Amino acid sequence: MDYTFSEIEKKWQDRWEKEQTFRAGDDRSKPKFYGLVEFPYPSGHGLHVGHPRSYTALDIVARKRRLEGYNVLYPIGWDAFGLPTENFAIKNHIHPKKVTADNIANFKRQLKSIGFSFDWSREINTTDEAYYKWTQWIFLQLFKRGLAYKQEMPINWCTSCKVGLANEEVVNGVCERCGSEVVQKNKSQWMLKITEYAQRLIDDLDGLDFIEKVKIQQKNWIGRSEGAEVDFAIAGTEDHVTVYTTRPDTLFGATYMVLSPEHPFVEKYKDKIANYAEAVAYREEAARKSEFERTELAKDKTGVMLDGLRAINPVNGRELPIWISDYVLMSYGTGAIMAVPAHDERDWEFAKKFGMPIIEVVAGGEDVQAAAYTDTSSGVMVNSGFLDGMQVKDAISAIIDDLEKRGIGHRKVNYKLRDWVFSRQRYWGEPIPLVWCEHCGWVPLPEEQLPLTLPEVDNYEPTDNGESPLAKMTDWVNTTCPKCGAPAKRETDTMPQWAGSSWYFLRYIDPHNSEALADKELLDYWMPVDWYNGGMEHTTLHLLYSRFWYKVLYDCGVVPTPEPYQKRTSHGMILGENNEKMSKSRGNVVNPDDIVASYGADTFRCYEMFIGAFDQATPWSANGVKGCFRFMERVWNLMELLTDEEGYSPELEGTMHKAVKKVSEDIERMKFNTAIATLMSLVNDFNRRGKVTRGELATFLLLLNPTAPHITEEMWERAGFAGLLSAASWPTYDEAKTVDDEIEMVLQINGKVRGKMTVPADISREDAQTAALANEAIVAQTTGKQIAKVIVVPGKLVNIVVK
RNA sequence: GCGGAUAUGGCGGAAUUGGCAGACGCGCUAGAUUUAGGUUCUAGUGGGCAACCCCCGUGCAGGUUCAAGUCCUGUUAUCCGCACCA
Numbered sequence: 001m002d003y004t005f006s007e008i009e010k011k012w013q014d015r016w017e018k019e020q021t022f023r024a025g026d027d028r029s030k031p032k033f034y035g036l037v038e039f040p041y042p043s044g045h046g047l048h049v050g051h052p053r054s055y056t057a058l059d060i061v062a063r064k065r066r067l068e069g070y071n072v073l074y075p076i077g078w079d080a081f082g083l084p085t086e087n088f089a090i091k092n093h094i095h096p097k098k099v100t101a102d103n104i105a106n107f108k109r110q111l112k113s114i115g116f117s118f119d120w121s122r123e124i125n126t127t128d129e130a131y132y133k134w135t136q137w138i139f140l141q142l143f144k145r146g147l148a149y150k151q152e153m154p155i156n157w158c159t160s161c162k163v164g165l166a167n168e169e170v171v172n173g174v175c176e177r178c179g180s181e182v183v184q185k186n187k188s189q190w191m192l193k194i195t196e197y198a199q200r201l202i203d204d205l206d207g208l209d210f211i212e213k214v215k216i217q218q219k220n221w222i223g224r225s226e227g228a229e230v231d232f233a234i235a236g237t238e239d240h241v242t243v244y245t246t247r248p249d250t251l252f253g254a255t256y257m258v259l260s261p262e263h264p265f266v267e268k269y270k271d272k273i274a275n276y277a278e279a280v281a282y283r284e285e286a287a288r289k290s291e292f293e294r295t296e297l298a299k300d301k302t303g304v305m306l307d308g309l310r311a312i313n314p315v316n317g318r319e320l321p322i323w324i325s326d327y328v329l330m331s332y333g334t335g336a337i338m339a340v341p342a343h344d345e346r347d348w349e350f351a352k353k354f355g356m357p358i359i360e361v362v363a364g365g366e367d368v369q370a371a372a373y374t375d376t377s378s379g380v381m382v383n384s385g386f387l388d389g390m391q392v393k394d395a396i397s398a399i400i401d402d403l404e405k406r407g408i409g410h411r412k413v414n415y416k417l418r419d420w421v422f423s424r425q426r427y428w429g430e431p432i433p434l435v436w437c438e439h440c441g442w443v444p445l446p447e448e449q450l451p452l453t454l455p456e457v458d459n460y461e462p463t464d465n466g467e468s469p470l471a472k473m474t475d476w477v478n479t480t481c482p483k484c485g486a487p488a489k490r491e492t493d494t495m496p497q498w499a500g501s502s503w504y505f506l507r508y509i510d511p512h513n514s515e516a517l518a519d520k521e522l523l524d525y526w527m528p529v530d531w532y533n534g535g536m537e538h539t540t541l542h543l544l545y546s547r548f549w550y551k552v553l554y555d556c557g558v559v560p561t562p563e564p565y566q567k568r569t570s571h572g573m574i575l576g577e578n579n580e581k582m583s584k585s586r587g588n589v590v591n592p593d594d595i596v597a598s599y600g601a602d603t604f605r606c607y608e609m610f611i612g613a614f615d616q617a618t619p620w621s622a623n624g625v626k627g628c629f630r631f632m633e634r635v636w637n638l639m640e641l642l643t644d645e646e647g648y649s650p651e652l653e654g655t656m657h658k659a660v661k662k663v664s665e666d667i668e669r670m671k672f673n674t675a676i677a678t679l680m681s682l683v684n685d686f687n688r689r690g691k692v693t694r695g696e697l698a699t700f701l702l703l704l705n706p707t708a709p710h711i712t713e714e715m716w717e718r719a720g721f722a723g724l725l726s727a728a729s730w731p732t733y734d735e736a737k738t739v740d741d742e743i744e745m746v747l748q749i750n751g752k753v754r755g756k757m758t759v760p761a762d763i764s765r766e767d768a769q770t771a772a773l774a775n776e777a778i779v780a781q782t783t784g785k786q787i788a789k790v791i792v793v794p795g796k797l798v799n800i801v802v803k
Numbered sequence: 804g805c806g807g808a809u810a811u812g813g814c815g816g817a818a819u820u821g822g823c824a825g826a827c828g829c830g831c832u833a834g835a836u837u838u839a840g841g842u843u844c845u846a847g848u849g850g851g852c853a854a855c856c857c858c859c860g861u862g863c864a865g866g867u868u869c870a871a872g873u874c875c876u877g878u879u880a881u882c883c884g885c886a887c888c889a
Binding site: 038040041043079082083084155156164165166167168169170213214216217220221223327346416417418420421423424425426496497498501535536537538539540541542572573575579581610611612613615616617618619621623624626627628630631633665669671673674676677678679680681684744746748750751752753756788789790791793796797799800801 | 822826828829869882883884886
């Protein structure tokens with residue numbers, strides 16, 4: 001009988017939809033499982049083969065959990081606001097709303113063709129008014145708690161298109177579209193105070209089951225460092241400049257100071273700075289560079305010494321020259337550093353280039369004139385007054401105590417994490433629900449006026465002065481102050497795409513609620529998300545942003561737990577056949593539709609899981625897909641080997657119990673490739689023996705079902721098993737039956753395999769040693785040699801050491 | 804630069820604790836079946852050797868150990884992220 005996968009898959013997909021097989025239930029007495037995957041951005045390119053890697057993995061987990069008796073929530077939706085849609089709309093004169101609807105329809109068709117067990121009744125879309133009403137509501141909570149504020153921030157500005165650009169749209173310092181120069185332009189932007197949550201975002205990671213690299217990456221991104229702020233007096237003034245340093249112990253080694261080119265002192269003391277014009281020119285040059293370029297260590301250090309401005313080292317009264325240089329960033333610390341070239345690589349390079357003195361203050365390294373001595377953990381202080389002779393650790397405490405006593409410095413914890421720039425000068429995003437009133441300042445819209453909808457207009461193209469396209473829509477912009485009733489203007493910037501995706505997992509719980517973002521009791525039942533899988537590239541932005549929002553909602557009493565995701569795992573990228581990232585320009589893109597059409601969804605799902613280690617990048621292979629298709633055919637042909645015996649036959653009993661154990665454990669560890677390998681071996685065993693019993697087939701179909709749901713349902717039905725396979729129970733195994741009575745032990749001489757012997761599994765050390773020494777192969781090779789030692793590893797091997 | 808990872812046959816990968824390196828799949832070779840084969844089945848397949856024995860073999864160089872893909876030291880190469888892409 002032919003394996004007619006397209007008919008079979010259509011049949012079961014229709015059946016599941018009709019019977020609502022995968023709808024999350026209301027039975028709150030059952031244990032719940034909330035599995036989450038990152039909802040897609042519905043781009044015009046359609047589904048990428050990378051999406052199903054994540055979706056199939058958690059689909060397998062979700063299906064297994066249902067078979068294990070859990071009430072499972074496995075939802076999907078659309079993260080539909082965004083730049084590409086807006087740019088496509090502008091270019092082709094189609095409204096972004098229409099573009100979005102078309103793209104979603106296509107994505108939905110594709111996802112359905114793969115047979116994911118999503119609860120489609122909970123589908124959400126971040127661009128729906130009923131959805132973004134609550135995105136706006138959350139923003140208002142942030143605003144009311146003082147976590148949203150306005151600040152001048154630089155944006156990328158294309159001098160020719162006269163439009164703000166995303167970093168991605170800036171390629172080598174020029175505009176991606178027109179090739180013109182891009183400069184940094186200051187604009188007042190809404191900011192969210194994620195830094196206020198920095199410590200909690202670090203601390204609360206401890207209780208979570210996140211893969212270690214995610215935790216490490218988040219911690220490094222937040223970048224907590226302990227150090228001190230120290231005031232350096234400006235010579236000839238009452239003023240001082242404050243620096244942040246993690247190495248206050250090296251204060252005696254400071255030989256100059258460096259300010260960020262944007263540091264306010266450059267303006268403040270422009271009259272004292274003889275070469276002010278040169279400094280301004282340098283600052284303008286720096287403005288053209290991205291932060292990435294500026295901090296690159298490999299590049300040549302540049303800078304300008306401020307002629308006429310000098311600082312005084314508070315510990316020894318020495319006068320220090322003040323420089324500006326672009327490797328010092330205004331956005332970190334205080335925008336000013338003390339330079340200790342002997343013990344900091346960047347300072348050392350700078351000092352070498354500009355002939356600044358290098359003074360050793362920690363002894364124990366090589367010659368500091370030849371290279372900076374930075375890892376000073378075993379060093380001892382020298383040339384440092386009262387610190388001399390101390391260990392670095394003690395010196396840090398001693399110097400800070402001294403500075404604090406004198407009132408010119410104090411301990412300070414800094415975070416690399418910066419506040420979240422929340423404004424976008426774009427049309428296709430959530431409007432920010434605030435009104436500017438001359439009398440009252442920024443006034444939030446009353447909650448009953450939400451959602452503040454995006455005006456439906458024909459012209460959503462960028463303005464030529466850097467304002468959002470909404471700024472041109474005067475009917476919409478001009479309003480009255482909700483507080484005093486005077487004429488007022490709406491905020492015209494919109495929210496970034498991150499907004500809608502920062503809380504979407506909450507909406508799935510109660511997607512149609514018009515009174516709250518979700519019902520409290522339902523939140524109590526379903527939260528936290530039990531298992532969230534997504535890409536590593538989201539670790540430092542989306543994952544951190546959504547943890548931040550969730551914590552704010554927790555502080556507001558809206559959600560029941562301090563953390564949203566109990567478990568976070570991550571999948572590797574699928575590369576093109578040539579081992580490069582898939583992209584249109586490289587011509588190595590694989591379309592999921594083609595695979596489903598040629599081989600079926602089950603083969604596609606199976607291959608996506610068999611392709612390689614789940615957490616690692618792997619190239620696509622057309623031949624690999626064929627291999628999985630052959631596996632499906634061999635599975636299908638098992639029907640011809642089916643006998644009417646119930647249960648497992650004795651010769652395969654151990655194999656069956658081992659397979660159940662292996663597949664069950666492998667799915668939990670996301671070792672999908674080895675789970676499938678086990679199932680392939682099982683089919684080989686059935687074929688080798690020329691039959692499969694009903695009991696064996698039933699177990700096999702259950703184990704394969706999460707991976708290949710259609711073919712297994714069909715075979716389940718044809719074999720006459722009761723009900724839907726999706727409603728059956730996951731098989732169990734007997735640990736005792738996974739252990740063999742007899743095992744093969746390896747015999748080694750000096751660590752090299754020289755023979756094998758079959759012995760009872762529970763053989764004692766002594767018996768194993770005796771049997772090994774009596775073994776023919778061993779006797780032959782040990783005769784005439786002296787046995788120095790015999791090592792027995794029970795159940796594994798005997799190693800005989802001879803001289 | 805900072806941060807995160809990876810390196811095993813011709814290829815994707817396997818090897819939960821240090822204990823038979825190469826499971827499973829692809830590809831390849833030979834044979835069988837088939838009107839045909841880009842179908843299916845059987846056997847073989849890390850390298851060296853005619854062959855058993857044996858020797859070599861997990862990026863590279865050292866080390867620890869009865870035993871190292873796995874642990875330690877050093878080193879090289881590649882990939883991913885870097886805050887307005889999602």
